[in-house]
Structure formats: C-alpha cells, structure tokens
Amino acid sequence: MPEPPPLPRRQLGYFRWFQCFRVGVAVPLPTVGASASQSSAEPEQPQKSATVSHEMSGLNWKPFVYGGLASIVAEFGTFPVDLTKTRLQVQGQSIDVRFKEIKYRGMFHALFRIYKEEGVLALYSGIAPALLRQASYGTIKIGIYQSLKRLFVERLEDETLLINMICGVVSGVISSAIANPTDVLKIRMQAQGSLFQGSMIGSFIDIYQQEGARGLWRGVVPTAQRAAIVVGVELPVYDITKKHLILSGVMGDTILTHFVSSFTCGLAGALASNPVDVVRTRMMNQRAIVGHVDLYKGTLDGILKMWKHEGFFALYKGFWPNWLRLGPWNIIFFITYEQLKRLQI
Secondary structure: OOOOOOOOHHHHHHHHHHHHOOOOOOOOOOOOOOOHHHHHOOOOHHHHHHHHHHHHHHHHHHHHHHHHHHHHHHHHHHHHHHHHHHHHHHOOOOOOHHHOOOOOOOHHHHHHHHHHHHOHHHHHOOHHHHHHHHHHHHHHHHHHHHHHHHHHOOOHHHOOHHHHHHHHHHHHHHHHHHOHHHHHHHHHHHHHHHHOOOOHHHHHHHHHHHHOHHHHOOOHHHHHHHHHHHHHHHHHHHHHHHHHHHHOOOOOOOHHHHHHHHHHHHHHHHHHHHHHHHHHHHHHOOOOOOOOOOOOOOHHHHHHHHHHHHOHHHHHOOHHHHHHHHHHHHHHHHHHHHHHHOOOO
C-alpha cells in the first residue's frame, strides 16, 4: 500500500502547535524560514510526539480518579473521629447560647456519649455530604497537585519542598472553594446530630432558599485558608519524607514507607491547621437568619475573639481528634492511593 502523502507545511505547523499544549510533552516548534531539507529530515517526529503524548494523556487522569477513590475510603474510615472533633470545636461558645454547654470532656468521652444518647448512626451524621465532598475535593486536589508538579519538573527526583508547597497551596485553595457547599452541610449535620432533619438535597435547597448562594459558600475564605495550609503542608511533607527515605536507602518503596510518611504529614498538617479549622467550623455553623448576627466576620476576627473570650488554647480545641483523624486519614489515603497507582491500567 503506498504511503500517504506528507502533511502540507501549514497543517504540519498546526499539528505541532496542538501537540505542544499536551501536558508533559516537549515538541519543537517549526521555525520561520526552515529549509525544505529540515522538514524532510523529521518525518517521524510527529508520530513519535503523538506516541509520547498518548502515553502521557493516559497517565493524566489517574491522579484525579485515584485521588478521589482513596479520599472516599479514608473519609468513611475516619468519619466518627471527625464528627467528635466538630462537636468539641463548637461547644463552649460564650457568645453563642446554642452551643454554650460543654457536654464533652474529650474525644473518647464524646464518642461514648454520642453513641449512648443518639445511637451509632449519629456517629455518621453528615456522612453523605462528606463523601460527596471527598469525591469532588479529593479528586480535584490530588489531580491538580500532581499535574502542577509535572509542569514545574519532569522527574520526581527534581522536586523540591518549595515547588511542592506552591502546588499544594494552589490545589488546596481551588478544590476547597469548589467543594465548600458540601462542607457547610456536613458540619451542620455533624453539629446537630440526630436533631438534624431533612435529606441532603433538601438541605442544600433549604440553605439556598433561606441564606442564598452565600449560605452555601459560608466560611469559604477560612476553608480555603485551611486547605492551603493543610494541603500545602501535608502533601509536600509526604512527598519529601518518602523521597528521602527511599533515596537514602533507609527504606524501599513499600507500605511501611508510605505509613511513616503519611503519619508524619498528618501530624504536621494538624499542628499547622487547627486554629484556622476551629474558626472555619464555627463560621460554617452560623446561620444567616433575620435577627441573628454573625459572631465571626472572618478568620482573623474569629481567632482574636476566641483568644479573648476563651483563651489561647481554645484555638487548639479538638486538636487530638483532629490529629487522630488526620493521622489515620492520611495513612489510609496514601496507602490506598499508592496501591491504586500500581494497578496495570
């Protein structure tokens, strides 16, 4: 069969411009005034570039899908601890009479009392929007983070802490802002427990009708700030810890390495994010109702008011359940994610 005629010069130029926008593929652009001999000397370049581009495009979807799946698994496994963290953070507010009473003395006391008074299902109050949140937030977060890293550097060995932190902050802000409505509903369902009425979809509609679109994105600024801190700390710490453990020869690329790296990044993320997390939780639990004044107008305002009325350590309310959640959450997430990466798909 005779070979098809080569692409005209103008079409070949369009093809190369299109290929250069494929992530991770470096394709030389045709220069003005190139000789005919140069054009004829590179007939296989478009085919080679297309092959490499096809391979890279086959990899691009994996961080998004694997990140979302691993996030859902980790969220379900650690949700009761997250619920106790929310209950501990919203209680004892001297300027909000609804949550003035201190009912829980700690994480284990909260778990036991919620189970005893409200039943085992109360420990999973808000699980539906939480899983929906991870399906969106986790998918976008990991996908953007991994994609941005490959835009900065091509090889894993060339990654630095600064580059990974920048990628983490950007991916955390974008993903958390998009998923904010699910976070609002999750926190309100967790705070009210068995007293919460209505379905997930109906609750979204009620919030929109009573509070408008701003109600669904209530607390989006501290949420984005917290996500920037958490993702900007956790993912880079995990990557750098794993990288040094492997390159130093201390450990191989094993589950134990993933366990140590994820445990470390969970502790770092909890220490860095807890003050913002407390303010974010309280802001999302506020209601935009006639006659009801917002107690916290922003992250800084919330931190200062809590420090003034409840003391400095109020900023670290729920730290232990926060860490005990972030630790197991990251362990489950990264081990699941690393195993998904090894699938031959």
